Amino acid sequence: MGGRDAPWWRGAVVYQVYLRSFFDSDGDGHGDLPGLISKLDYLQSLGVDALWLSPIHPSPNRDWGYDVSDFDGVHPDYGSIKDFHRLLEDAHGRGIRILLDEVLAHTSDEHPWFADSAARGEKDDWYVWADGRDGGPPNNWIATFGGPAWTFHEGRGQWFHHKFMPQQPKLSWVSEGGRAAALGVIDTWLGRGADGFRLDVANALVHDPDLGDNAPDPTTVDGQLHRHDANVPENLDVLRQIRERAERHGEVFVFGEFFEEPEISGAYLGPDDGLHSAYTFPLMLEAELGPRFVREHFATLARHPEHWPSVAFSNHDVKRVRTRFGGPDAPEALARMFLALLVSLRGTVLLYQGEELGLPQATVAPEDRRDPIRAVNRMDVGRDGARTPMPWAPGENLGFSKAKPWLPAAAEHVGLTVAEQEAEEGSTLNLTRQLIALRKAHPALKLGDIAFREADGPVLAFERTWDGQRLLCAFDMSGEGAALPGEGEALIAEAVGEAYGFRIARL
Numbered sequence: 404m405g406g407r408d409a410p411w412w413r414g415a416v417v418y419q420v421y422l423r424s425f426f427d428s429d430g431d432g433h434g435d436l437p438g439l440i441s442k443l444d445y446l447q448s449l450g451v452d453a454l455w456l457s458p459i460h461p462s463p464n465r466d467w468g469y470d471v472s473d474f475d476g477v478h479p480d481y482g483s484i485k486d487f488h489r490l491l492e493d494a495h496g497r498g499i500r501i502l503l504d505e506v507l508a509h510t511s512d513e514h515p516w517f518a519d520s521a522a523r524g525e526k527d528d529w530y531v532w533a534d535g536r537d538g539g540p541p542n543n544w545i546a547t548f549g550g551p552a553w554t555f556h557e558g559r560g561q562w563f564h565h566k567f568m569p570q571q572p573k574l575s576w577v578s579e580g581g582r583a584a585a586l587g588v589i590d591t592w593l594g595r596g597a598d599g600f601r602l603d604v605a606n607a608l609v610h611d612p613d614l615g616d617n618a619p620d621p622t623t624v625d626g627q628l629h630r631h632d633a634n635v636p637e638n639l640d641v642l643r644q645i646r647e648r649a650e651r652h653g654e655v656f657v658f659g660e661f662f663e664e665p666e667i668s669g670a671y672l673g674p675d676d677g678l679h680s681a682y683t684f685p686l687m688l689e690a691e692l693g694p695r696f697v698r699e700h701f702a703t704l705a706r707h708p709e710h711w712p713s714v715a716f717s718n719h720d721v722k723r724v725r726t727r728f729g730g731p732d733a734p735e736a737l738a739r740m741f742l743a744l745l746v747s748l749r750g751t752v753l754l755y756q757g758e759e760l761g762l763p764q765a766t767v768a769p770e771d772r773r774d775p776i777r778a779v780n781r782m783d784v785g786r787d788g789a790r791t792p793m794p795w796a797p798g799e800n801l802g803f804s805k806a807k808p809w810l811p812a813a814a815e816h817v818g819l820t821v822a823e824q825e826a827e828e829g830s831t832l833n834l835t836r837q838l839i840a841l842r843k844a845h846p847a848l849k850l851g852d853i854a855f856r857e858a859d860g861p862v863l864a865f866e867r868t869w870d871g872q873r874l875l876c877a878f879d880m881s882g883e884g885a886a887l888p889g890e891g892e893a894l895i896a897e898a899v900g901e902a903y904g905f906r907i908a909r910l
Contacts, residue, residue: 412599412656412679413711414849415452416752416839417502421719422457422481423467424792425756427804434792434803436482440490443497445821449759450839453500453656455601457719459487463513465570466775467790468504469603470511474588484595491596500598502656507585507645508604509571516584517572521559529581531564531573532556533614543616544632545625547662548776552632566607566632568775576608576641586648593652600649605659605681606668607633608641623663634664642677658682658713658751665700669707680751682713687721692728693880694863698855701749715753716741723757723789726764729882735761739831740878740903743895746838747867747876747907749853754835756793757816760824761831765791765813773810788813796822834897841895841907847872848907861885866910873910879903 426438436459446454458468461478468478477484494501510517519526533541533553540553540562553562554569564573575581589600611631620628642659649655658680661668665683672678685703690696704712716724725738738761745752767787774785787810794816795802801812801820824830842848851869858864861881867874874894877887882902891908898904 409850410654410656410679411452411500412658412751414751414842415656416450416746416754416842417453417455417713418446418449418451419455419718419753419755420457421756421790422459423809424790424803426793426795427806427808430804430806431480432804432806432808433480435480436477436486436490440486440493443493443499447497447499449836450843451499451754453502453598454494455502455753456504458504458506458603463511463570465511466568467773469506470509470513470568470571471506472511472513474510475591488596495596500656501596502599502601503592503597504603505588505592505600506603507574507588508608509565509567509573512570512572516574516581521556521563523559526580528578529575529584531575531610532559532561533564535562542614542631543627545617545627547625549625564610564632566604573610577612582641582644586644589645589648590652593649593655597655599656599658602645602657602659602678604633604662605642605678606638606661606663606671609635609638611635629663634667636670639671639677642671646676646678656680666703666706669704669710669712672707672710672712674709674711677710680711680713682715682753684721686714686716687718689727692882693861694858694878697744697748697863701853701855712750713753714745714748714750715755716745717755717758717789718753719755719790720786721789723755723762723764725761726788731763733763734882734902735831736898736901736903737882738762739834739897740880740905742831742835743838743897743905743907744863744876744878746842747848747865749851749867752842755789759832759835760794760816760819760821762794762813762819763815764788765815767791767810767813771811791816794820796820837895845872845874845894846870847874856888858888859885862887864888875908875910876906877908878905 423434425434427434428438459477459481460471461473461476462468462470516526520530540551544552546552548567555562565571615631617627617631649657657678659678661681661683668683685700724741725733729737765788772787774787791810791813792803792808824832847867847869851867854866856864862885864877875891879885884901887906891910893908896906
C-alpha cells in the first residue's frame with residue numbers, strides 16, 4: 404500500500420484517554436467530556452492523530468465502565484450527548500479523530516437486555532446460558548477476574564457465562580437478535596460522528612458451542628489454555644462482520660484487544676479481512692528488561708505478515724512503563740527510552756495518558772483502592788496505580804479537580820505535572836513532542852518495514868525502511884551505558900554512553 408494511499412490510522416499516534424481520570428471540569432471528582440474538550444489544545448500540541456476514549460456509556464461502575472447498562476447514552480458523570488457532539492466538533496476542527504472503547508462481548512447485569520433474557524422474554528437467547536454438569540457449572544472455564552466463569556441464575560434455573568465478573572454476563576453473538584443489537588451499537592455511534600472503535604475482548608466474542616473444557620496450561624495466569632471460551636476460528640466471522648458494518652460509514656478505524664493467545668491474534672487481522680489492527684499484551688507484561696522480549700514479539704507478528712499491528716507498552720490495565728521495567732526507583736531516563744522505542748516500532752502507536760510525562764506507577768492506599776480485581780493478572784494490588792488523576796499543575800489534587808478525586812492524586816507525580824514540564828525545554832513532555840514530530844516527518848518510521856539487527860548484549864537495534872529511506876534505531880536497555888551503533892546521521896539521540904540511551908539515525 405503506497406504511503407499516499409495509506410488510511411489515516413496506519414502508523415498514526417493514538418492517545419488513550421482514561422476519561423474518569425483525565426480532567427474534572429465541574430468539581431465532582433470525576434473527569435468528564437467538557438474537561439477533555441478544555442484540554443484539546445494540549446493534545447493537539449502533542450501531535451497525536453486520534454483519541455481513544457475509555458467507555459463513556461452509563462454503567463453501575465462495578466468495572467468502571469466496562470459493564471455497560473445502556474449503549475445508547477453517555478454516563479452522567481461524563482456529561483451528555485450534547486457534550487459528545489461538541490467534543491467531536493472541536494477535536495475534528497483540530498485534525499484529531501475520536502475512537503470509542505466499545506464493550507460488545509458482554510453487558511452489565513443491570514442492562515435491560517439481560518433482565519429480559521433472564522426472564523426468558525423476547526431476548527431469551529441474547530446471552531450465553533447453559534445447564535450445569537454434575538451439580539456444578541457446565542464446564543471448567545475460569546473467569547479472568549477469578550473463580551468459575553459461570554454463575555447460576557435462580558430465576559431462570561440455568562448458568563450464565565461471564566468471562567470477567569458475574570455482573571458482566573456474556574452477550575451471545577450466535578443469537579441473531581443479540582448480534583444484530585451489538586452491530587446496531589456500531590451504527591449508532593459512527594452515525595453520530597465517531598471515527599472508529601477499540602473493541603474490548605475482541606478475541607472472545609464467540610466461543611466453542613459445545614462448551615468443551617479448556618486444557619491446562621501452567622504458563623498462563625489462571626492455568627488454562629483459552630481455546631474454548633475464546634480464540635476460536637469462528638471469531639473471525641464476527642470480526643469480519645464488525646469491520647464490514649463499520650466501513651459502511653467511511654474511512655474508520657476498528658482495532659481490538661487480544662489479551663490471550665497472542666501467537667494466533669494475527670489470524671483475525673488483515674488488509675481486507677477481520678479487524679484493521681489489534682494489540683496484544685507481551686509488550687505490556689512483566690519482563691526482563693532487554694531486547695529479547697521485543698524481538699520475540701515482532702517474530703510472532705511476522706508469522707502473519709499481512710496484518711498491521713497496534714503497539715503499546717502501557718494502558719489502564721497494567722503498570723506504568725517506568726515502574727514495570729525499572730522498579731519503584733527507576734530513573735526518568737528509562738521512560739524516555741521507551742517513548743523513543745514506541746514511536747520507532749512498526750505499527751499504530753497507542754500512547755496511554757501520562758506516559759508522555761514519564762510518570763511512575765502510583766501507590767494507592769488500601770482504603771482508596773477502587774479496582775474490583777485487586778491481585779489478579781500479575782498486578783500486585785490491582786490497576787488503580789495506573790489510573791490515578793492526570794497531573795496538570797502543582798497544588799491541590801495536582802490540578803485535576805477542585806474536589807476530592809475518585810482516586811487520590813499520586814504523591815509520586817509531584818514535580819512531573821504538565822505545567823512544570825511545559826516550562827522545561829528538556830522535559831519528557833517536550834521530548835515526546837519531538838519524537839511524535841520525528842515519526843510524522845519520516846515515512847520509514849510511520850509506514851516502513853522493520854528488520855532487527857544483531858547487536859551486542861543489551862542493545863536493541865533495527866532498521867526501518869520505506870521507499871528508499873533507511874533509518875537505524877538503537878536503544879540501550881541495560882541501564883549501564885552500553886555502546887550504541889554510531890553509523891549514519893543522527894536525527895535524535897539522547898544519553899549516548901549513559902543509562903538507557905537511544906539514537907535514531909538516517910543511513
